[in-house]
Amino acid sequence: MALDHAILVSLLEQPGSGYELARRFERSIGYFWTATHQQIYRVLARMERDGLLAVRAVPQQGRPDKKEYSVAAPGRAALARWLHEPVEPESLRHDLAVKIRGAAFDDPAALIGEVERHRQVHSDRLAHYLAGEHRDFTGPDAPAPLDAGQELQHAVLRGGIAYERMTVAWLDDVLATLRRIGGPSAPDA
Amino acid sequence: MALDHAILVSLLEQPGSGYELARRFERSIGYFWTATHQQIYRVLARMERDGLLAVRAVPQQGRPDKKEYSVAAPGRAALARWLHEPVEPESLRHDLAVKIRGAAFDDPAALIGEVERHRQVHSDRLAHYLAGEHRDFTGPDAPAPLDAGQELQHAVLRGGIAYERMTVAWLDDVLATLRRIGGPSAPDA
DNA sequence: CTTGTCTATGCAACGAGTTGCATAGCAGGA
DNA sequence: TCCTGCTATGCAACTCGTTGCATAGACAAG
Numbered sequence: 001m002a003l004d005h006a007i008l009v010s011l012l013e014q015p016g017s018g019y020e021l022a023r024r025f026e027r028s029i030g031y032f033w034t035a036t037h038q039q040i041y042r043v044l045a046r047m048e049r050d051g052l053l054a055v056r057a058v059p060q061q062g063r064p065d066k067k068e069y070s071v072a073a074p075g076r077a078a079l080a081r082w083l084h085e086p087v088e089p090e091s092l093r094h095d096l097a098v099k100i101r102g103a104a105f106d107d108p109a110a111l112i113g114e115v116e117r118h119r120q121v122h123s124d125r126l127a128h129y130l131a132g133e134h135r136d137f138t139g140p141d142a143p144a145p146l147d148a149g150q151e152l153q154h155a156v157l158r159g160g161i162a163y164e165r166m167t168v169a170w171l172d173d174v175l176a177t178l179r180r181i182g183g184p185s186a187p188d189a
Numbered sequence: 190m191a192l193d194h195a196i197l198v199s200l201l202e203q204p205g206s207g208y209e210l211a212r213r214f215e216r217s218i219g220y221f222w223t224a225t226h227q228q229i230y231r232v233l234a235r236m237e238r239d240g241l242l243a244v245r246a247v248p249q250q251g252r253p254d255k256k257e258y259s260v261a262a263p264g265r266a267a268l269a270r271w272l273h274e275p276v277e278p279e280s281l282r283h284d285l286a287v288k289i290r291g292a293a294f295d296d297p298a299a300l301i302g303e304v305e306r307h308r309q310v311h312s313d314r315l316a317h318y319l320a321g322e323h324r325d326f327t328g329p330d331a332p333a334p335l336d337a338g339q340e341l342q343h344a345v346l347r348g349g350i351a352y353e354r355m356t357v358a359w360l361d362d363v364l365a366t367l368r369r370i371g372g373p374s375a376p377d378a
Numbered sequence: 379c380t381t382g383t384c385t386a387t388g389c390a391a392c393g394a395g396t397t398g399c400a401t402a403g404c405a406g407g408a
Numbered sequence: 409t410c411c412t413g414c415t416a417t418g419c420a421a422c423t424c425g426t427t428g429c430a431t432a433g434a435c436a437a438g
Contacts, residue, residue, distance in 0.1 A: 032286035097221035104338035149293035166355040
């Protein structure tokens with residue numbers, strides 16, 4: 001299970017509370033691994049119980065205390081072990097592709113709005129990634145010689161950028177196809 | 190839940206047994222939605238119980254009977270309803286990206302073999318998709334004017350091709366990065 | 379002064395997905 | 409002959425992931 005390992009990596013990059021992790025999972029890490037706060041709290045509790053993580057209660061003024069988690073030695077070892085194991089190349093779960101094939105049995109033109117909406121989301125994500133890349137890696141405020149960790153984060157971000165660019169281009173292709181067949185051919189049903 | 194709908198689409202394209210569906214999910218449909226035979230049998234049983242599918246026992250010589258499922262009217266209606274609902278743009282679950290970021294806390298060079306293995310898998314899938322595209326859509330044996338369903342299947346396949354091409358290129362980028370930082374910089378641990 | 383939002387954590391229930399195992403006949407190779 | 413593998417279906421147990429709800433103090437807007 002990779003959620004454990006995603007949390008370990010994130011805590012090694014920067015210790016933090018469950019709440020903070022949940023927000024990171026909405027941002028950088030979450031681009032490649034999503035998780036809700038419930039999942040995160042449950043996994044943190046389990047990993048702490050198993051001695052992979054250390055907790056420290058941090059009092060805050062005007063707020064409930066937060067539990068700051070950091071990676072203990074056994075957690076680091078568990079991550080290292082996982083890094084040396086092969087993982088399965090992932091398979092996609094692409095609802096929209098199912099819908100596109102399904103549109104043949106309904107009205108293809110009715111899907112245009114939905115595809116446009118997805119295109120917008122991916123286009124926004126792309127802009128967001130590009131802004132992050134400029135801020136952290138390629139812009140004037142970026143650290144001059146990147147260390148290994150930053151190089152790797154940048155490489156992963158380039159993957160996200162390539163993915164979103166590819167997706168936007170593909171959805172444009174799909175839209176053109178839907179408009180082409182929406183005209184001449186009648187819906188199948 | 191999209192497994193139901195993926196099954197409906199697949200059965201509309203071609204009725205078949207659970208076993209046949211499981212094999213389709215290893216091929217075309219499975220490129221965008223994976224499922225094991227257990228999942229498929231369970232969902233087929235539920236959908237039949239709910240009247241979305243019709244079953245027909247087909248005797249076979251030298252083999253156990255197979256249950257051929259096809260989509261009943263309520264199933265078609267359920268699919269149509271889903272097609273008109275918005276779905277969430279999916280988020281990735283990319284183990285390898287987690288590993289790449291995690292490599293900063295281990296030996297980056299140790300990840301090269303793993304990344305090469307993934308590159309090979311994606312490169313094979315790409316070749317496989319391209320062969321399928323030539324066979325079904327662009328080659329001399331393809332149907333001359335494609336109908337709407339075929340146009341849409343082709344559009345989805347083009348998405349798979351674009352995805353695999355993008356992934357192979359990105360993994361090359363990652364490999365170059367790993368080799369670059371593997372030399373000068375020492376492992377963090 | 380009440381309502382809503384943000385930080386911060388968590389329980390309980392459910393549904394989705396995975397893994398291991400079982401059955402059963404037939405075909406082909408060592 | 410025995411072992412492996414393929415077609416064909418399914419149960420049981422488990423883990424993973426999602427959804428709804430709850431608590432609780434601080435702060436801002438209406």
